[in-house]
Amino acid sequence: MVPHLVTALNGPLLELEKKILAATPAIERWFRLEWQEHTPPFYASVDLRNAGFKLAPVDTNLFPAGFNNLAPEVLPLAVQAAMAAIDKYCPDARNVVLVPGENIDSPFYLENLARLVQIFRQTGLHVRLGSMSDKISQSTELVLPDGSTLVLEPLQRSENGRRVGLKHFDPCTILLNNDLSQGVPAILDGLHEQNLLPPLHAGWGVRRKTNHFAAYEGVAKKFGKMIEVDPWMLAPYFAKCNHIDLQQPDGRDCLADNVHSLLGKIRKKYREYGIKDKPFVIIKADVGTYGKGIITVRDAKEIRDPARFADIKLSAIKDGHEINDVIIQEGVYTYERINDAVTEPVVYMIDRYVVGGFYRVHAEKGTDENLKAPGSRFVPLAFAQQHAIPDLQAKPGTAVPNRFYLYGVVARLALLAASLEMEKTDPNPEIY
């Protein structure tokens, strides 16, 4: 099933679909050359928002969970891509340790881990799960909903302190599925003999959304020039405020100014393209992940209203990490619907390859709300026909594989941006 696009079927996005499909050879060649220069992240998922007139990434996750939501049919694509990735980092690899996130109490997350283990095992690796959690001090069996089990073992530093691994298991690569939002744990610090993927500075404890979207802006500009589309069709405007303190008298100035200016820029674009919607912006912490403390604003005056945000702790972000710096980002409506529910496509990549995706379907959210809010009830719906290839003859807006190709292109732009972002923020840039 493919979501119904509620916007008119002759909107600007169809123009974009047409242009992108027609430019496939140029686009693929461009990506090919970019990946000669830049190393793609080991894996990533990108949340997209499809407004009909605009298709943009709103979140690029370098520690993707949710592999369990992909259709089983795409697993061989994931295995093939993982083979290419492993080849690059550690061709003679035998052993890999996968470091899980903190949410091992979630059966969904365990399914994600099981899927990742399955993928890497099929590439020919011995994969074991190495936990950094205090709660895992010995080999611990976890039972999945289908009755299968996963074994978590405590991650440990080698005696000479130079390597990390498990008891009697020395990996060549440590693959993190833990987003390090609490910062870099000592056990992973100062490793030089092993591949740590993604690198530590990809961790949400240090990674800045504004760095990512600044890199994305550049990528979208370059790409837009190549296929001759307004990069705004692909990129959300954004601004940042550092060191804000809502308790201070002038604590809201930067926010109010930026919201005002962003809304003005969006309004101008909406006028240019004849879009009748009301512009809005999203304010969120520049570091960290998860949906807590995400605010939708439609008018700069809301910022000045002392009653507004009174009950929202902007600092109430994951694991209690306090927010001082925020990103103010153009809100992108999501106009895809399955039945009456709002949907948001999520695209998964391993190395430079799109390996699948699903729709986050939300029955209770509005078109201008973040669908990844805590407690949000979403239904993952694996892309149908996600392993079909585009049909160049089809009328724009009618072919399912064509829409997925479009999604795959935009997701890969975000992937490339993440690669540039990682290069730019690398504390040891000489290794590139």
Add this chain to the structure above:
Amino acid sequence: MVPHLVTALNGPLLELEKKILAATPAIERWFRLEWQEHTPPFYASVDLRNAGFKLAPVDTNLFPAGFNNLAPEVLPLAVQAAMAAIDKYCPDARNVVLVPGENIDSPFYLENLARLVQIFRQTGLHVRLGSMSDKISQSTELVLPDGSTLVLEPLQRSENGRRVGLKHFDPCTILLNNDLSQGVPAILDGLHEQNLLPPLHAGWGVRRKTNHFAAYEGVAKKFGKMIEVDPWMLAPYFAKCNHIDLQQPDGRDCLADNVHSLLGKIRKKYREYGIKDKPFVIIKADVGTYGKGIITVRDAKEIRDPARFADIKLSAIKDGHEINDVIIQEGVYTYERINDAVTEPVVYMIDRYVVGGFYRVHAEKGTDENLKAPGSRFVPLAFAQQHAIPDLQAKPGTAVPNRFYLYGVVARLALLAASLEMEKTDPNPEIY
């Protein structure tokens, strides 16, 4: 649908399946390391025969047609693999010329070409078809059964003689789907500035089956040692006779001697494994392709019988190429059935990746006959669940994806053998 294996379900092949599945990490790592040392052919298809007690390749085609017989669902796998291949040879490639075989009168072959064009276009290449046929002196449109069209253009040498291409189209890579069974055409000779894939010495006009199976024997031996199985389970015995002339009094000596000795070796193995079947050998030309002049022999005395082969011209091979050298190969029964029809799996690979396969299903042939005989009526049946990944928990012989994994491993052994064969027979070995 997966063919029913008529042999007992506790036969040695199930043991092999079990060993291969259990050794997946070691196998995949081994392939990974081998591909660090050896370049895989650009693409290939491998015909397998599954005797229940033995699974072996009987033909490795480096100019595979039949891509149209793969399930459409595996196209993205093919595209992903082609991307990896293109990256290796010509990362900044824009243009590719695909050189079709001679059989453009076959609608099936045209569908194969259309599929290849589709795959390479999706990797981001401009693909055009460059014909070496005298009949194509100008741009010629060919209509496919579904009403779509392909345009054939005459291949031409550039003015300075250094490159080959089409009018106003200069490719970086020339991809041959023409097996060059008539030898190397002048138009392709002495090209140094472009990639010619596969290389000229892969052409059936010069390539020797015995070279391939000698390389395969080595690969199977190495692989058998690693997973601790008798390499005979995976490799057919073979011998060769050069310069035979059936008209001479002693013209059949070499044949008779080798048939006798091969049948003896096979009989010994059959005894070792308690196989009740009657051993047989296949005699075919050492060069060339297609099924003409393929002889099944069950007793060396048949060779001495002047009446035998009287009506078979061993030299009646494709395009009238005369056979002087033959390969005598252990016959491998095919014991897979769909309904009552004999089937033979064919596995397709691009670069080092298995991208799909199908069953050649033949209603009128016996278990010891070559299923690729001229005029053979076969039904291609795309592997079901070919894009599922193996199930390590399944009972041997019960899981479809496990059987395909087994096929994929053996097909890749043949692929590796082809790579070694190409290295060894390369007239300009310094380029490796």
